[in-house]
Amino acid sequence: MAQYTRVSGSVGLITLQSPRVNALSAAVRQGIVDMMQRALSEPEVKSVVICGQNGIFCGGADIKEFGKNMSGPPLIPMIHAIEAASKPVVAAIEGIALGGGLELALGCHYRIAHAKARVGLPEVTLGLLPAAGGSQRLPRLIGVPAALDLITTGRHVTAAEALKLGIVDQVTDHNTVNVAVKFAKRVAGQSLDPRRISTYPCPCPSDADALFEKAMQKVRRAARGAIAPVACVQAVRAAATLPYNQGMEREKELMATLFTSGQARALQYFFFAQRAVGKWSMPSGARWETSKPRPVHKAAVIGLGTMGRGITVALAQAGLSVVAVETQEKQLMEAKQAISGMLERGAKRSGVAPALDKVSYSHNIQPVADVDLVIEAVFEDMALKKKVFQQLSAVCKPGTFLCSNTSGLDIDHLACQTRNPELVVGMHFFAPAHVMKLLEVVYGPKSSPHAVATAMQLGKKIGKVSVAVGNCRGFVGNRMLKPYLEQALFLLEEGATPEFVDQVLEEFGFAMGVFRVSDLSGLDVGWRVRMADGLAQPDPTTGQPVRVRQGRRYSPLGDLLCEQGRFGQKTGRGWYQYDKPGSQVAKPDPWLHSFLDEYRTRHGLVARRIDHQEVLERCLYSLINEGFRILEDGIAAGPEDIDVIYVFGYSWPRHRGGPMFYAATVGLNKVLERLEHYHQAHPDVPSLQPCRLLRKLVAGGSPPIHKWREVIKKVHSQL
Numbered sequence: 001m002a003q004y005t006r007v008s009g010s011v012g013l014i015t016l017q018s019p020r021v022n023a024l025s026a027a028v029r030q031g032i033v034d035m036m037q038r039a040l041s042e043p044e045v046k047s048v049v050i051c052g053q054n055g056i057f058c059g060g061a062d063i064k065e066f067g068k069n070m071s072g073p074p075l076i077p078m079i080h081a082i083e084a085a086s087k088p089v090v091a092a093i094e095g096i097a098l099g100g101g102l103e104l105a106l107g108c109h110y111r112i113a114h115a116k117a118r119v120g121l122p123e124v125t126l127g128l129l130p131a132a133g134g135s136q137r138l139p140r141l142i143g144v145p146a147a148l149d150l151i152t153t154g155r156h157v158t159a160a161e162a163l164k165l166g167i168v169d170q171v172t173d174h175n176t177v178n179v180a181v182k183f184a185k186r187v188a189g190q191s192l193d194p195r196r197i198s199t200y201p202c203p204c205p206s207d208a209d210a211l212f213e214k215a216m217q218k219v220r221r222a223a224r225g226a227i228a229p230v231a232c233v234q235a236v237r238a239a240a241t242l243p244y245n246q247g248m249e250r251e252k253e254l255m256a257t258l259f260t261s262g263q264a265r266a267l268q269y270f271f272f273a274q275r276a277v278g279k280w281s282m283p284s285g286a287r288w289e290t291s292k293p294r295p296v297h298k299a300a301v302i303g304l305g306t307m308g309r310g311i312t313v314a315l316a317q318a319g320l321s322v323v324a325v326e327t328q329e330k331q332l333m334e335a336k337q338a339i340s341g342m343l344e345r346g347a348k349r350s351g352v353a354p355a356l357d358k359v360s361y362s363h364n365i366q367p368v369a370d371v372d373l374v375i376e377a378v379f380e381d382m383a384l385k386k387k388v389f390q391q392l393s394a395v396c397k398p399g400t401f402l403c404s405n406t407s408g409l410d411i412d413h414l415a416c417q418t419r420n421p422e423l424v425v426g427m428h429f430f431a432p433a434h435v436m437k438l439l440e441v442v443y444g445p446k447s448s449p450h451a452v453a454t455a456m457q458l459g460k461k462i463g464k465v466s467v468a469v470g471n472c473r474g475f476v477g478n479r480m481l482k483p484y485l486e487q488a489l490f491l492l493e494e495g496a497t498p499e500f501v502d503q504v505l506e507e508f509g510f511a512m513g514v515f516r517v518s519d520l521s522g523l524d525v526g527w528r529v530r531m532a533d534g535l536a537q538p539d540p541t542t543g544q545p546v547r548v549r550q551g552r553r554y555s556p557l558g559d560l561l562c563e564q565g566r567f568g569q570k571t572g573r574g575w576y577q578y579d580k581p582g583s584q585v586a587k588p589d590p591w592l593h594s595f596l597d598e599y600r601t602r603h604g605l606v607a608r609r610i611d612h613q614e615v616l617e618r619c620l621y622s623l624i625n626e627g628f629r630i631l632e633d634g635i636a637a638g639p640e641d642i643d644v645i646y647v648f649g650y651s652w653p654r655h656r657g658g659p660m661f662y663a664a665t666v667g668l669n670k671v672l673e674r675l676e677h678y679h680q681a682h683p684d685v686p687s688l689q690p691c692r693l694l695r696k697l698v699a700g701g702s703p704p705i706h707k708w709r710e711v712i713k714k715v716h717s718q719l
């Protein structure tokens with residue numbers, strides 16, 4: 001709703017009221033329409049100010065209303081009526097003006113922003129475009145190139161940048177509403193014609209065709225199949241080439257296609273999924289609302305390899321004091337140089353002073369004695385990690401949280417090395433740790449809710465999207481990756497090439513296919529794990545065929561490549577060839593193709609033609625099936641957790657919502673039927689056997705994804 005008050009004698013003040021972000025719900029829109037009418041009808045009122053309650057102007061259209069029957073006054077005529085008003089209307093922007101919120105402000109005659117406010121048109125991130133006139137007014141106000149940038153990326157800009165671009169007329173450090181009221185009094189009675197943006201000609205550059213062509217190529221490259229960024233370019237082009245009313249018609253047409261698209265549904269689901277993961281729970285019943293995080297002012301990082309360096313940078317950039325420990329003197333010096341460089345480059349990018357003085361370096365563990373939290377990031381070796389945890393437990397002050405950046409080892413084994421296992425959790429960062437948004441916070445059976453709450457809170461502080469998950473081999477992300485990788489290798493055995501598998505996955509929307517990613521991360525990483533697990537070499541005592549290990553089908557292809565020293569990009573050879581070690585340009589490798597031919601011949605395998613559908617179904621459905629097992633085991637609390645992990649950690653295309661949302665989109669019965677089909681064809685591959693939860697959901701009529709938690713609860717209560 002909206003509240004109306006008369007202030008300073010002649011100013012009608014309309015305050016949007018809809019917690020928490022004053023979204024433009026039907027009630028708020030109705031309130032604005034009614035209060036505008038009132039302000040215009042009162043003769044004493046000479047000008048109007050629109051603001052939002054609690055220091056937030058407006059977070060845009062109410063996303064919860066999308067997909068429901070829309071009621072209340074529509075946004076476009078409401079904004080047109082404001083622009084056409086006979087009295088000046090001033091937007092007092094505090095906090096945020098996003099999406100429909102900024103479009104509302106663009107309909108006002110003046111915009112005054114607080115210095116800390118942010119504005120933007122993030123509709124593209126929800127699979128939409130700014131269709132309440134935003135795509136037509138913004139280019140008229142700030143020009144085509146700047147509008148294209150804002151609308152196709154959805155990025156928020158600071159008040160200072162908004163002023164520079166011409167989006168707002170004034171920025172203030174003081175009470176924005178008071179400043180806006182004074183301003184409104186001053187402009188009362190002035191002509192409004194020059195202030196109606198819809199009447200402006202669109203400043204169109206002479207090389208408009210080339211500019212739009214370039215913009216289209218750029219968004220298509222970055223969009224990985226998302227349709228909204230393309231529609232955004234088309235809408236801005238309409239602003240540049242058509243009169244306003246025709247441009248509005250084009251905006252409406254483009255929006256009609258987007259609004260009902262599966263991609264918009266996926267992106268809107270993902271918006272709420274991101275928020276849902278913050279509301280974590282543990283099987284013990286502990287929850288985010290009732291578990292208080294402890295303050296962390298000073299932290300330590302043990303082990304300054306690639307991960308430890310990235311974690312140190314992430315902590316220091318967020319303002320924490322960090323003790324960075326590396327026992328080898330030479331490595332410590334190298335790490336110090338690398339960390340300082342990363343901090344300096346990061347500071348240059350964001351225009352702040354580098355946080356060099358936040359980090360102190362040590363080659364022994366003693367200085368961690370007074371820190372609040374330690375993140376161990378030594379080599380992925382259980383024996384080494386156990387030793388570090390024993391030392392930490394002896395050295396650290398009581399109450400220090402001990403966290404491990406393991407990517408899949410048992411947190412409980414580490415907790416058992418300490419005096420206070422309740423203070424131990426996993427904090428699984430993704431490389432590069434100062435860039436990647438995802439953090440898996442892993443609780444073991446002994447981890448206390450405070451430890452989980454503290455790690456989750458720290459994750460938020462350093463800008464990560466943190467997801468609380470249970471303790472199992474590989475946690476959520478890497479556990480699901482295993483069957484996906486396994487299927488990709490089986491497809492090579494059966495006749496596919498790495499290029500074909502990657503092409504299919506990249507067309508689906510992954511930034512990189514599975515083989516290109518393996519080359520990037522290093523083939524030796526998985527090889528070492530398989531060796532430790534006794535998988536990388538056949539066991540001659542069992543008499544089992546070479547392609548069977550531990551009783552199930554196994555592809556030794558990755559091991560064979562590693563035996564040849566082909567570790568991927570870093571050695572210049574892997575699933576692809578590279579010009580030189582470290583180069584990133586992957587080229588098909590004829591050697592690899594002959595190697596695959598020979599391998600097939602040696603094992604009596606006949607290459608067959610494998611199509612797109614089979615690659616997608618076998619790779620993705622086996623991964624999804626593991627996701628259902630993870631839900632069944634209570635390792636993830638809900639499908640949203642898995643989807644957020646996959647989008648932020650594994651480059652799953654966001655416009656497909658994440659693997660579990662994708663399964664719901666495809667249809668659970670189809671996923672089940674195809675898994676059954678592939679499992680019949682490959683009975684020696686257990687990951688293709690549909691899991692119990694998937695069967696139960698299908699038997700229950702495939703409920704919508706937001707109802708899965710109820711089914712999962714029932715499954716757990718029956719155990």
Ligand SMILES: CC/C=C/CC(=O)SCCNC(=O)CCNC(=O)[C@H](O)C(C)(C)COP(=O)(O)OP(=O)(O)OC[C@H]1O[C@@H](n2cnc3c(N)ncnc32)[C@H](O)[C@@H]1OP(=O)(O)O
Nearest residue numbers: 020021023059060061062063064098099100101122123275
């Ligand atoms: C007819 C079609 C027209 C479309 C035009 C549009 O306007 S589309 C919407 C464009 N707006 C946005 O995309 C903004 C989305 N919101 C955000 O980016 C952030 O929420 C925020 C506004 C920057 C605030 O971030 P912050 O971290 O402070 O809070 P949360 O993200 O946790 O949000 C608080 C709660 O508010 C809910 N919420 C936020 N925005 C909206 C919205 N536009 N509609 C409905 N609900 C919204 C959010 O879900 C949180 O709810 P909780 O229940 O507390 O989890």
